[in-house]
Amino acid sequence: MKLEKINLPEYVLAQILETAFQWFVVVDKESNITYINEDYCKFLEIKREDAMGKPVNEVIENTRMHEVVQSGEEHIASAHYIKGTYMLANRIPIKVNGEIVGAFGSVVFRDLHDWHHLSSHVKQTLEKINVHAMPTEENQYRLGDIKGSSQTIRSIKETIQMIAPSDLPVLLQGESGTGKEMFAQSIHYLSDRSDKPLIKVNCAAIPADLLEVELFGQGRSATSTERQGRIHLVNGGTLFLDDIGSLPLPVQVKLLRLLNDGEVESVHSHKTEKVNIRLICSTNQPLTELIEVGQFRKDLYYRIQAITLRIPPLRERMEDFSEITSFMFHEAISKAGKRNMVFAEETLRVLHSYHWPGNIRELQNVIQAAVYLTNGETIYPDALPPQVKQQIHYYSPSSRTLAESLEEVEKKILSETLQVCTNKREAAAVLGLSKSTFYEKLKKYEL
Template sequence: MKSIVQHLPESVLSQILENAFQWFVVVDKNSRILYINEDYCRFLEVERDQAIGKPVDEVIENTKMHEVIKSGVADVASPHYIKGTYMLANRVPLIVDGKIVGAFGSVVFRDMNDWKKLSSHVRTTMDKINMTPNDAPSKSYRLEDIKGSSQAIRSIKETIQMIAPSDLSVLIEGESGTGKELFAQSIHGRSERADLPFVKINCAAIPAELLEAEIFGSYHEHENKHRKGRFELADKGTLFIDEIGAMPLTLQAKLLRAIQEGEVEPIGSHITKQVNVRILAATNRPLGHLIEQGKFREDLYYRIQAITLRIPPLRERMEDFTELANTFLQQYIIKAGKRRLVLSSQTREYLQNYHWPGNVRELQNVIQAAVYLAEDETIEPSALPEQLKQVRKKQHPVLVNLQEAIEDLERTMIKQALVDETDKRVIAKQLGLSRSTLYEKIKKYNL
């Protein structure tokens, strides 16, 4: 080790020290700072030159470096409250020839949420490593299943990574077929509840008279039988309420009470049951419009939309089209047991020019049908639905050089001004130019 350090240039050692840990500090046996990295100084809002040499407790609040020096016992992954938030810190005594000469401290995570995010990420990664096709649950989605590199999709993925470890309720807005459930399951999969139930209910798919029992459960006294509702089934996990805008107003009041109080009362019972559920909701109709129409409770709206994710329709993110189409194509080639299939150029043109009112789900269904209808290794337009072939080819505007266009406009305006007015001072004033600039342009354009 000694020989390695001796052969490293000072600049390399400096880079290692600055990047080996996010934030760290080294103190001597008297708890005075010997070294602190620049990133930590920026967070503490101190100049490094001023921090070095000072007692560590004058620079870092609530520090325990002096305790580690005194006890000689390392303090690992210990919560450290600093500047209004909790962090995880390591503090290790430095020992030379059996004597404590100082201590080394590092911040492992900037706050407790960083730890939660990493915990969720590690769990997801391990699941990916250990999961075999037979182990995988049906229709279970992860963040990695969200395809697309458009700015809108990248932004949504980043937001999911930030909010998933929390228990914030999330409202997912988007047209039918945009994949709202995929995004909901991605949030659940990155949360601390990932190993617990993800329960879903579609309010538009269940008759109104049955919906209450489905959500809150029921108790039949004559049978002494309790049937759990979706809230109880999702206890300690996540409840995904799809098409929440279709929920009757009477049930909305009961849902609001269940979310606020953390308890449900099954139909036919007077006994409440405690539940700990994270709420994710989705709608394909703007809830604001429903509120104006008196069809949705405003107080419930504000309760379920701590965070709102708007999933753009496919027509607004056509830069993701190729990745989506290729993903579905490979998926159904394998499912159909075919060796190889490609989209012909004309087929791809039809697909790209279509407006996709059914969004990603419609694209998926069209690709699936085309795979089975293809007669050879190339998917021709004959394998596509008729409505896709009725769309005219997009007319792209002719692009011109911007500088040339500006100069043409400038020449035309000056030429017309010279026809209407002979006084150059008046012309310059009308065009917002100095007289010298006007003369230069007249000469430039041979006017």
């Protein structure tokens, strides 16, 4: 179609450029801005009249428009890091009679999360259509699934958007139940490996004598058959080592070699194989404490901790509590097939005043149980577990000394923590106590 036959009025073209989803910029052969739409100016926090006529690299961070003008080569779906996030941009040279007179740029996806979310949705749809594809049994979490708008959570999300496109190892540090796996999955699905496997290995759940084979595989021998390990299966994708502090020292040596050389050697095999993985680790206790007692290698720690994200416990982000509770509540009543359920005001006060040693996971379990234990439409405190709904006992000088009151509170906290943690080691980590101090207190209170 010839352009002269289109005959679009100028106001129509202007409306298209101003209201389209994309952001637009046009530069001349000197790389000065001759047009930029208002939405782009709002994002850049600049007035359009101040941007017009200026060199494009003075207005748009990390721009490469001037390179397109100079080289005449187009950039299609090129990653553009701007204002703390990655975007996908197109940059096209403008030619008249074979001569470059400027360039046209547009932001197609305003951040890589939009792109990966769309890509992942398409892949999942295709998998459902394919009769040979088996649906995944595990939940797949994206960054938007992490609820909360506190400054701490916003900062973690911003960091994830910055580091996800890289292949750098990431260490997630936080108490049990804080949702570290959700953050690990968010990193994977924002990365260029999102179409490759994400495999989780719980280092504490697999016996130490089996963990090496589980990770690195096993070569053929007189007593064993050949099998691939998780590292072979995740090649090209992301390996998530949950509770890496439980990894035996000999396995730590092999993991360090994998990170340094990109090579894996199976048990009972002297042959090395090249693999390409991204490593994400989690721990519910400071690895520096394990280094001090000789249970974790210092060189491995330095290799995995360059990017460390501390996931805060629920008690430190109570400004997010209402949003998290509301989301979990509506999810629970939907799964239970119930409608029009609400929390009584008293129930919400009890939930908010509890200290949640088991964090998000404990909150989710409590809400799910309360939904199923309630026959009517209103959830009252009697549907909550004993450790959550029990009343606070105030100190009375006439009944006990201050030391006795403090000991009573300490014993109560220890007892409640043991109820929600899977083992004593985890309970000690949740309370921020060393193993020796924790066991001394258990002995003191006969717990």
